[in-house]
Amino acid sequence: MGKIKTHRASAKRFSVTKSGKVKIKHMNMRHNLGGKATKRKRDLRGAGYLSESMAPNIKKLLPYA
Secondary structure, eight states: OOOOOOOHHHHHHEEEOTTSOEEEEOSSOSSOGGGSOHHHHHHHHSEEEOOTTTHHHHHHHOTTO
């Protein structure tokens, strides 16, 4: 029986926690940071979690995570 390949682009962007949630890094933190409010940048700093409805799609792409 063959093995399932991990989707490499997804592996670089998402990680699965021990409880099964999909962890993400927020967008909008790459450039033009001077135009964004300090409070907004502070809220974007921490990790976010993918919604429960989208998580199964990502878990299919990361079979061994």
